[in-house]
Amino acid sequence: MMAVVISGTGLYTPTQSISNEELVDCFNQYVEKFNRNHSKDIEEGRVAALAPSDSSFIEKASGIKSRYVMAKEDILNVDVMSPRYTERSNDELSMQAEIGVAAAKAAMLAANKTPADIDLIIVACAYTQRSYPAMAIEIQQALGCGGWGFDMLVACSAATFGIINAANAIRSGTAKTVLVINPEILSPQVNYRDRDSHFIFGDVATASIIEDESTANAEHVFKIISEKPMTRFSNNIRSNIGYMNNCSPEHVNDVDKLFIQQGRKVFKEVLPMVSELITSEMAKMELGANDIKRLYLHQANSTMNNFIAKKVLGREPKSHEAPIILDEYANTSSAGCIVALHKNKQGLVTGDKSVLCSFGAGYSACCLLLEYV
Numbered sequence: 001m002m003a004v005v006i007s008g009t010g011l012y013t014p015t016q017s018i019s020n021e022e023l024v025d026c027f028n029q030y031v032e033k034f035n036r037n038h039s040k041d042i043e044e045g046r047v048a049a050l051a052p053s054d055s056s057f058i059e060k061a062s063g064i065k066s067r068y069v070m071a072k073e074d075i076l077n078v079d080v081m082s083p084r085y086t087e088r089s090n091d092e093l094s095m096q097a098e099i100g101v102a103a104a105k106a107a108m109l110a111a112n113k114t115p116a117d118i119d120l121i122i123v124a125c126a127y128t129q130r131s132y133p134a135m136a137i138e139i140q141q142a143l144g145c146g147g148w149g150f151d152m153l154v155a156c157s158a159a160t161f162g163i164i165n166a167a168n169a170i171r172s173g174t175a176k177t178v179l180v181i182n183p184e185i186l187s188p189q190v191n192y193r194d195r196d197s198h199f200i201f202g203d204v205a206t207a208s209i210i211e212d213e214s215t216a217n218a219e220h221v222f223k224i225i226s227e228k229p230m231t232r233f234s235n236n237i238r239s240n241i242g243y244m245n246n247c248s249p250e251h252v253n254d255v256d257k258l259f260i261q262q263g264r265k266v267f268k269e270v271l272p273m274v275s276e277l278i279t280s281e282m283a284k285m286e287l288g289a290n291d292i293k294r295l296y297l298h299q300a301n302s303t304m305n306n307f308i309a310k311k312v313l314g315r316e317p318k319s320h321e322a323p324i325i326l327d328e329y330a331n332t333s334s335a336g337c338i339v340a341l342h343k344n345k346q347g348l349v350t351g352d353k354s355v356l357c358s359f360g361a362g363y364s365a366c367c368l369l370l371e372y373v
């Protein structure tokens with residue numbers, strides 16, 4: 001079978017960032033206001049008082065210190081607590097396409113490719129900002145690429161599943177050089193009034209160039225030596241936003257239209273599932289713990305990543321072995337493991353093996369074993 005490689009990655013980081021302290025300050029203003037406005041009902045037991053959030057809890061429980069967002073101001077406005085964007089006309093590049101284009105250009109530069117080389121664009125992410133025309137086709141036009149493009153949604157595993165789709169398109173001969181783009185604009189799904197989840201997500205875009213090894217001509221090239229995607233249905237991470245919401249107007253503003261999760265259950269169920277996924281894939285490829293130089297893991301929770309790395313390596317991981325980017329970026333859904341890879345390629349030598357692994361809503365998970373070429 002031909003060898004397929006990741007020959008370049010690109011990153012777009014939004015210019016605005018929100019610290020835990022800023023987020024908590026706004027949340028606690030909201031709590032004070034709510035409790036004041038409902039003081040009689042709270043006193044008489046009809047309404048439960050809201051509890052304040054705490055930045056040290058957030059950092060301790062998740063490892064998150066800050067997150068990048070496309071528009072910060074109204075997230076931190078206690079009367080709004082949601083991002084607000086100016087709607088663009090159909091003649092303007094849409095916001096999600098714009099950040100996808102920025103990441104794609106960086107990936108093409110890293111892989112020494114021009115738009116003329118790209119014959120398939122896959123936009124793989126948790127949400128697309130509209131149903132059609134596909135974001136991938138808008139980006140195809142903006143970049144001036146030929147070929148074809150499509151969008152695919154698999155929440156936190158969209159990027160890795162997208163890479164597998166790209167590899168299969170190359171193997172089957174339907175494409176030669178593929179751009180997989182992950183424009184993750186996640187702040188609109190956050191319920192900034194929910195203490196359990198107001199801190200979790202950030203916005204970012206990543207992109208990867210996937211091609212046959214024989215055409216790769218870049219500084220950092222990772223050969224895909226094995227791939228194992230998996231899904232198992234769970235309601236523990238869910239968002240019910242969708243095109244049919246307007247058909248039940250009485251429920252259109254219910255909180256389940258935003259991100260909701262049972263964080264503890266996710267933790268408990270996903271950890272063994274992912275540890276097993278990685279270790280069995282390593283066993284299949286006859287790789288031991290000592291063969292793995294980097295674990296580029298999904299970025300949702302640093303304790304979770306530390307647990308998985310410990311299980312895989314059989315010892316406490318050193319920080320460069322399982323790089324964490326969620327402290328700065330928070331959870332960026334499918335892009336997280338690509339950001340971790342993008343920022344932590346230095347120091348690898350030919351033959352080094354790495355794990356690229358996503359996990360999250362669906363549940364969906366994917367383990368790719370990579371060899372640095």
Ligand SMILES: CC(C)(COP(=O)(O)OP(=O)(O)OC[C@H]1O[C@@H](n2cnc3c(N)ncnc32)[C@H](O)[C@@H]1OP(=O)(O)O)[C@@H](O)C(=O)NCCC(=O)NCCS
Pocket residue numbers: 052053054055057058061062156195196197237261262263264266267300301304331333360361
């Ligand atoms: C979300 C997450 C960070 C929460 O951490 P946790 O340790 O599970 O926290 P819990 O929800 O059990 O809450 C622990 C306590 O902190 C409190 N707490 C929750 N949010 C808080 C906040 N913002 N500030 C202060 N305290 C808070 C809770 O009320 C609870 O208090 P209690 O023990 O008195 O009941 C963690 O569950 C997680 O990351 N899970 C995995 C999520 C994941 O991978 N999701 C994939 C998404 S794509």
